[in-house]
Amino acid sequence: MLPVEYKAVEAAVVGDIDSHKPILVLGLGLAAGRSQICVEKVALNFRDVNLKDNSGFRPEHDRIELDGPVALEAKIPVNKAVESLRGAGIPAKLSLSAGGYLCNNVMYLICREARRRGILGGFVHLPAHEELVAxxxxxIPSMNISTMIRSIRLIIETVLNHNLVERQQGIAGGEPNHRRLDTQAKVPRTPAQNI
Structure with a gap:
């Protein structure tokens, strides 16, 4: 879990990527009020929201990265992820905005680091789970936790399979410095996967 603090989240995201050296970073965020899994397409280089973070900080007309691009697209096949979820009977949609709060900030950092390191990166918003709503x-809409876990696994599988096919066809999206996908690599289990 990441801190809900603008000033601490960049060090946490970059530090986690540095220490784990993943081939895929998939950020997850709560979107209470949404009824579907939302695969995010773009993160904006802005922090301007009327909410304080857990440290009491509230950004005003601020940029995440002063000299960075205005927006960064996810480095995952977002449309294929949505198609896979829908094909499995899971309510899902493509979202064009990761919002204005910390989720957008985290997604921007993930996408920036994915580009810098030649890895895959994206962000998914999840509805509130049933226990939280209760x-x-x-x-507000809710989704059971087992469906969310199944969704996350399916997105990861879809992204990695799509990346492998692109590499086999020699069309790795035109991005330089992609690391070779090790199809035998073990993906560590998260506490949520043990449910």
């Missing part, structure tokens, strides 16, 4: 007592 705890909050609010009338």
């Amino acid at each position: 705890k909050l007592g609010r009338d």
Whole structure:
């Protein structure tokens, strides 16, 4: 889990990527109120929201990266991920905005680092899970946790398979410095996968 603090999140994202050296970074965020899995297409280089983070900081008309591009696209096949989810009977859609809060910030950092390192990177928003909705007592859409876990696994599988096919066909998206995909690599399990 990442800190819900603008000033700490960059060090956390970059530090995690440095220490784990992944071939794929897939950020996950809560989108309470959404009823579907939302695969995000683009992150904006802006921090301007009327909400304070957990440290009390509220950015105003701020950029994530001063000299960075205005927007960065996900480095995963977002349309294929959505198609795979829908094909498995999971409600999903392509989203063109990771929002204005920390999720957009995290996605921008993931996409930036994916480009710098020649790896895959993207972001997915999940609906609230049933227990959270019950705890909050609010009338908002929910999804059960097992469907969310299945969704995340399916997205990862789709992204890695698509990347492998592109490499075999020699069309790695035109991106330089891609690391070779090791199809025998073990993907560490997260605590959520043990449920």
